[in-house]
Amino acid sequence: MSCESGEQPDAGTNPAQVPGALVAATGASVVRYNNNLSRDGVFVQPTLTKAKAATMVRDTSFDGTVSGNVYASPLFVDGTPGVFVIATENNQVSVLDETTGRPVWQKTYGTSAGRSGAGCGNITPIGITGTPVIDATTRTIYFNAAIGTSTTITDHVIHAVSLDDGSERPGWPVSAKTVTLAGETFNPALHNQRSALLLVGGILYVAYSGHFGDCGSYRGWLIGIDTAAPRNVKAFKTGATRGGGIWGPSGPTSDGTNVFVTTGNTFGATTWSRGEAVIRVQSGPVFTGQTSDFFTPTNWMALDSSDLDLSGSGAVLIDAPAFTPSQLVIAFGKDGNVFAIDRTNLGGIGAQKAVLHAVNGQIVNASAAVTTPAGTFVTMHGHRNATGIGCPTGSGDLVTVKLSGTRISTAWCANNGGQGSPIVTTTDTQGSEAIVWTAGAEGTNKIHAWDAATGAVVFGGGTDTFAGVRRFTSPIAVKGRIVVAGDNKVFAFKPR
DSSP states (O other): OBOBOOBOTTOOSSOOOOTTTTSOOOSSOBOSTTSSTTOOOEEEOTTOOHHHHTTEEEOTTOOOBOSSOOOSOOEEEOSTTOEEEEEOTTSEEEEEETTTOOEEEEEEOSOOBSSOSSSOOSOSSBSOOSOOEEETTTTEEEEEEEEEOSSOEEEEEEEEEETTTOOBOTTOOEEGGGOEETTEEOOGGGOBOOSOOEEETTEEEEEEBOOTTOOSSOBOEEEEEETTSTTOEEEEEOOSSSBOOOOOTTOOEESSSSEEEEOOOBSSOSSOOSOSSEEEEBTTTBBOOOGGGEEEOTTHHHHHHHTOOSOSEEEEEEEOTTBSSOEEEEEEOTTSEEEEEETTOOOEETOOSEEEEOEESOEEEEEEEEEETTEEEEEEEEGGGOEESSOSSOOSSEEEEEEEBTEEEEEEEEOOSSSOOOEEEESSTTOTTOEEEEEOTTTTOSEEEEETTTOOEEEOOOSOOOOSOOTTOOOEEETTEEEEEETTEEEEEEEO
């Protein structure tokens, strides 16, 4: 289908402020990646105190068997019983009983592709990569399934299915290859959909990048679908002839009204072309082009030439009471820099409010942020054993910084035990008993936990392990348990 241009001149600059948009959800359901619209990764778990967290063991009564490699994070919808939702590269969606881990239903949505067809890529087979999103009110699961042959992706198909039985909702699915913007039609084979989906204001947002290896003339695309009228589609794309992908597994984020994405390196661009940026779009998506609606570092061209994306880790929105200004977008670079940007006015080129070279190496995957009585902290993952810089406490590839005044400073560092992204649990919405958790993916194959403010070890991994967990998936916290999804298997850990 053709879509509206997604471009408007001067459509307004300041986002509507939604007081509750950045407050951690207190219900049991986890309907999107990293729990909140802000993608801060905060899970309020009243029973999961530090004392309880120190006793974690695997819940061996939980079955959790699925079919296929898992890059997407698990989701959860509370009920009687509550259910986990797991998506795999075999294009299988599984709804599992929260207690037993056994399937309520499992269905496959088209044949996954054996290869990307773009000439590069490292996911085989390739099916559902980005984490789905769930509308708990209508009990609808939204996800993107790559379909194709043994040699190529032929389409990215965006589904809306019933949580209760997996049946397709009327008017769905939507084919991405029918989307056209400014005379260009989306090319499925050139694009991967590894960013988590986002649902806000009745619009489903689906972001795309290229494949590992950067082959082909891919772009960063953000497709918006009106969930009440799925043939009503709008889109945004980056401007260079190649590149600018939206890569971060955490995907688009939102303040409750507008949507923020981070874009990667462009190729051959001599003028800024929407790459290496944090971009705010209004509902649709609609990008104004105003400096208030984008940020890019002054050295964006050097980042381009060095393949040092600003899009390896998606943006996190946070309110930091002790920082000026307090309403922030936090962005992360593969050059190891952390940027604090005014959320109400992104400011254009070089307009960050603070920057810290926090990691000797790349910052990738997803990050987490929490405000506690001791201050506002952001925890990130240094890729492939990249190490924190100036760590006052500990050392390693898990790095936490503190936001105070007009500065970002390193608070503590630790050994992640693998390549997993962090989340945070608290016992209330004030950030009490804040704990950083990671899954030691592709490493120790254990869960680990630290005090979010000090870095003191809360849980050292114990003896229980998981298997097949990939670095793109984050754990979730549900009713005092930590749940992580691996290839063909979902694992649950609970206090002893």
